[in-house]
Amino acid sequence: MRHAMDRFYGLGGALAALQLLIIMLMIVIQVLGRIIDNTLLMLHQPPWGLNVPGLAEIAGFLLLGASFFGLAYTFRAGAHIRVTLIIQHLPRAFRQVMEALMILLALGITLYAAWNGAWLAYDSYDFGDVSIGMVPVPLWIPQSAMSAGLLWLAIALVDTLFEVLKGNFATLNHSEVQE
Amino acid sequence: MDMIMMSMLLLVGLLVLLGAGLWVAFALMGVGWIALSGFTSIPAGDSLATALYGASTSWELAALPMFIWMGEILFRSRLSEDMFSGIAPWVGHIPGRLLHTNILGCGIFAAISGSSAATAATIGKMSIPELTRRGYNREQILGTLAGSATLGLLIPPSIILIVYGIATEQSIARLFVAGILPGLLLIALFTGYVMIWSWLNKDEVPEETQHLPFREKLKHSRRLVPVLLLIVGVIGSIYGGLASPTESAAIGVLLAHLLSWKYGALSWSTFSQALAGTVKTSTMIAFILAGAAFLTTAMGFTGIPRELAAWIGTLALSPYMLLFALTLFFILLGCFLDGISVVVLTTSVILPMVEAAGIDPLWFGIYLVIVVEMSQITPPVGFNLFVLQGLSGDNILKIARAALPYFLLILSGVLIITIFPAVVTYLPNQMGQ
Amino acid sequence: ATSWDMPTPYGDTNFHTQNIRQFAEDVRQATDNELDITVHSNGSLIKHAEIKNAVRRGLVPIGELIMSRLANEDPLFEVDSVPYLASNYDDAWHLWQASKDILAQRLERQRLKLLFAVPWPPQGIYTQFKVNTGEELQGVKMRAYNKSSERLAELLGAQPTQVEVPDIPTAFGTGRVDAMITSPSTGANTRAWDYLTDFNHAQLWLPKNMVVVNLKAFRRLPQAQQQAIEAAAEEAEKRGWAASKAETDAKIGIMQENGIRVSEPSEALKAKLQQVGDTMTQEWLERAGSEGQKILDAYHAM
Numbered sequence A: 001m002r003h004a005m006d007r008f009y010g011l012g013g014a015l016a017a018l019q020l021l022i023i024m025l026m027i028v029i030q031v032l033g034r035i036i037d038n039t040l041l042m043l044h045q046p047p048w049g050l051n052v053p054g055l056a057e058i059a060g061f062l063l064l065g066a067s068f069f070g071l072a073y074t075f076r077a078g079a080h081i082r083v084t085l086i087i088q089h090l091p092r093a094f095r096q097v098m099e100a101l102m103i104l105l106a107l108g109i110t111l112y113a114a115w116n117g118a119w120l121a122y123d124s125y126d127f128g129d130v131s132i133g134m135v136p137v138p139l140w141i142p143q144s145a146m147s148a149g150l151l152w153l154a155i156a157l158v159d160t161l162f163e164v165l166k167g168n169f170a171t172l173n174h175s176e177v178q179e
Numbered sequence B: 001m002d003m004i005m006m007s008m009l010l011l012v013g014l015l016v017l018l019g020a021g022l023w024v025a026f027a028l029m030g031v032g033w034i035a036l037s038g039f040t041s042i043p044a045g046d047s048l049a050t051a052l053y054g055a056s057t058s059w060e061l062a063a064l065p066m067f068i069w070m071g072e073i074l075f076r077s078r079l080s081e082d083m084f085s086g087i088a089p090w091v092g093h094i095p096g097r098l099l100h101t102n103i104l105g106c107g108i109f110a111a112i113s114g115s116s117a118a119t120a121a122t123i124g125k126m127s128i129p130e131l132t133r134r135g136y137n138r139e140q141i142l143g144t145l146a147g148s149a150t151l152g153l154l155i156p157p158s159i160i161l162i163v164y165g166i167a168t169e170q171s172i173a174r175l176f177v178a179g180i181l182p183g184l185l186l187i188a189l190f191t192g193y194v195m196i197w198s199w200l201n202k203d204e205v206p207e208e209t210q211h212l213p214f215r216e217k218l219k220h221s222r223r224l225v226p227v228l229l230l231i232v233g234v235i236g237s238i239y240g241g242l243a244s245p246t247e248s249a250a251i252g253v254l255l256a257h258l259l260s261w262k263y264g265a266l267s268w269s270t271f272s273q274a275l276a277g278t279v280k281t282s283t284m285i286a287f288i289l290a291g292a293a294f295l296t297t298a299m300g301f302t303g304i305p306r307e308l309a310a311w312i313g314t315l316a317l318s319p320y321m322l323l324f325a326l327t328l329f330f331i332l333l334g335c336f337l338d339g340i341s342v343v344v345l346t347t348s349v350i351l352p353m354v355e356a357a358g359i360d361p362l363w364f365g366i367y368l369v370i371v372v373e374m375s376q377i378t379p380p381v382g383f384n385l386f387v388l389q390g391l392s393g394d395n396i397l398k399i400a401r402a403a404l405p406y407f408l409l410i411l412s413g414v415l416i417i418t419i420f421p422a423v424v425t426y427l428p429n430q431m432g433q
Numbered sequence C: 001a002t003s004w005d006m007p008t009p010y011g012d013t014n015f016h017t018q019n020i021r022q023f024a025e026d027v028r029q030a031t032d033n034e035l036d037i038t039v040h041s042n043g044s045l046i047k048h049a050e051i052k053n054a055v056r057r058g059l060v061p062i063g064e065l066i067m068s069r070l071a072n073e074d075p076l077f078e079v080d081s082v083p084y085l086a087s088n089y090d091d092a093w094h095l096w097q098a099s100k101d102i103l104a105q106r107l108e109r110q111r112l113k114l115l116f117a118v119p120w121p122p123q124g125i126y127t128q129f130k131v132n133t134g135e136e137l138q139g140v141k142m143r144a145y146n147k148s149s150e151r152l153a154e155l156l157g158a159q160p161t162q163v164e165v166p167d168i169p170t171a172f173g174t175g176r177v178d179a180m181i182t183s184p185s186t187g188a189n190t191r192a193w194d195y196l197t198d199f200n201h202a203q204l205w206l207p208k209n210m211v212v213v214n215l216k217a218f219r220r221l222p223q224a225q226q227q228a229i230e231a232a233a234e235e236a237e238k239r240g241w242a243a244s245k246a247e248t249d250a251k252i253g254i255m256q257e258n259g260i261r262v263s264e265p266s267e268a269l270k271a272k273l274q275q276v277g278d279t280m281t282q283e284w285l286e287r288a289g290s291e292g293q294k295i296l297d298a299y300h301a302m
């Protein structure tokens, strides 16, 4: 079960990474297109006009996807930052209560945001909102991706809450930053 | 004045949530929610969803994960270690030695990137582990980084100068040029401080023992070549008309991969670890930015920043006193809101009084950026502090204390451009009419 | 008293924003301060991209946006941006009268009430070389930001090139783009003389900003306040159109003072633009269908 859950968060991280990779590749193609055109123009040849339609807007959407799909993975890796200056000095039992409370608070905010994000997406779907650039993207798609990422995070929060209630602070103490 | 009561309540709320150990992004969202539900009739949930969505789909923001990724690749392929080894033989006699690489590295990187967080993340990824390994004083490593990464905002290209230029119809080209000398001024202040500090604390700066003859030094410097190629490639892609500043970040990622492959350091594991590291850092920053965007919207609805700024306007101050009051105002607000948001929320109110006082809006733009730079390193909400906490694992107050001298140096930079406005206006005045 | 927050996309010195501030002041006066509209300019409260949905969802009761942003959703909102369909203030006014009711109906489906619309100064051609016959545009990189600007560049024989607004000066400076189409306002406000040399006052089209209000929020107001808003809106529209005309002359003057060469379109260029415009009008009609035809019929009958 533990293994399956970690794979589930890892999947979110992988999807986020994939979206960053696509952003990078799209931009590289765009720049290559310019290099080719500039070269052809120098040789007095007609340019190919190779470009990625709607690059800026689509990169923005992919960035949103990467930012939200990566939330749960980042949380489980202990990379979302917070101030532990006070709570790390609390007696263990007291700290357990505080940690659980903070996770509950975070969970409340996450679900609240996911719920309202879902309404935003539903509304955009209902009225057929699309983006304004060269490639009209229905707005409900990125907006639902946002809510999906938040739900992903909510699951990780619940998971961690159970760990904390069992007295296991591993995820909260976990820090991979000192490699 | 109940505005003051409201502000105090929100500040206390933010401090309590942060102190209780709530994650920063959630603390910002929580206070935004309190502000909207407590003091306005605005639907808070709707506003939250709109702000999170709007703040996260931005083309300019796409440069941030790209630059972080570039730093990850350089770090994992040992190209960054090579860079420090290449520089080390040259700085043996300079007080502060490799600490200056943080300042100059940030200064150079600031000429590529428009963001202070990207600058801190990219340079910090490379320099924190390497300088720590070499035995430099931890506080100075973090302080130089926190302080000089703020140059990302001032040295062109600069996101915040674009925001200011569009809002106030100032020429962005002129604003960019105006940022150059003040940027160099700050670099000089930082470098001077590091030298004096190192001279006073000789034990805290390790010997870079390689006192080599000139030819040997040059030989060692060959290890600098890959990183130099990268910098030339990225800057060249902008000024050669091949890429916009945002696009150049992706070019940097591609070049970093090519170089580390060329030098035999690219493997599946470096590639995937670098991407995983990128996801963690950029997701963390993006989530805080989204939370900050919501808090900004909430503050906009409560009207607190506008009314405070308008209140300063009613005092009918002399130009110098006005600048003094505004500096205090921006430092105070900058502790709790992201600096760019403070500018966006208050420009409408502040610019007319600044112009009425006879202050040049071009000069004021640069002044604003430098003041906003300070907000990046003041707790509890300071983006460079967040980035460095993420990179170093040190707590935010320790980093803030390390950054304090640099805060004061930036403040003295503000003083200098106020007394000598020509530092700002000289270069743009040289531009053709 | 009721207070309303009103997000607008452009800066405080922009004539649209100034007109809207006056509108808010008029409403305050007419309602004895009972309805207080706070204008949040420059996207400081809500960014341009989110303003329509924020008003529709009632997050804010009222807001401003450029009409052609909705082109991908509904081609009817693009009618003011079809090149050379209405290329001076009189024609633009007629086209607005011909399209107003249909557009208002469409917006009502989105729970929005259309209050008024004010045009930008006519779009002209900015280049780093002189444009005489239009042949000069052959093969040059022309800024494109949506489907119709891309199509326009293609029909002019230029190479459509994507450039984001903040990137325009750098893109011209480094040769990523050679030409763009925008209004004298945008040109003067971004100090086009810093990065290009020529402006052709071709008057391709006059895009409009519109002010919309959430229907529910509007109906919740007492009758007298509703009337006050509508009266102030009518005034704002008149004032805005006049301000736009004055803006055109003023901003062209500013550009000339700063050394930009301003030219009027030659007969050859006009003919070429007319040809391109006819093609694009036809293509727009295919997208806009019978409602689009109705607008055109009403427009031509004026």
Ligand code: NA
Binding pocket: B109, B110, B111, B112, B113, B114, B115, B151, B152, B153, B154, B155, B156, B157, B158
């Ligand atoms: Na910069």
Ligand code: NA
Binding pocket: B334, B335, B336, B337, B374, B375, B376, B377, B378, B379, B380, B381, B382, B383
């Ligand atoms: Na701060």
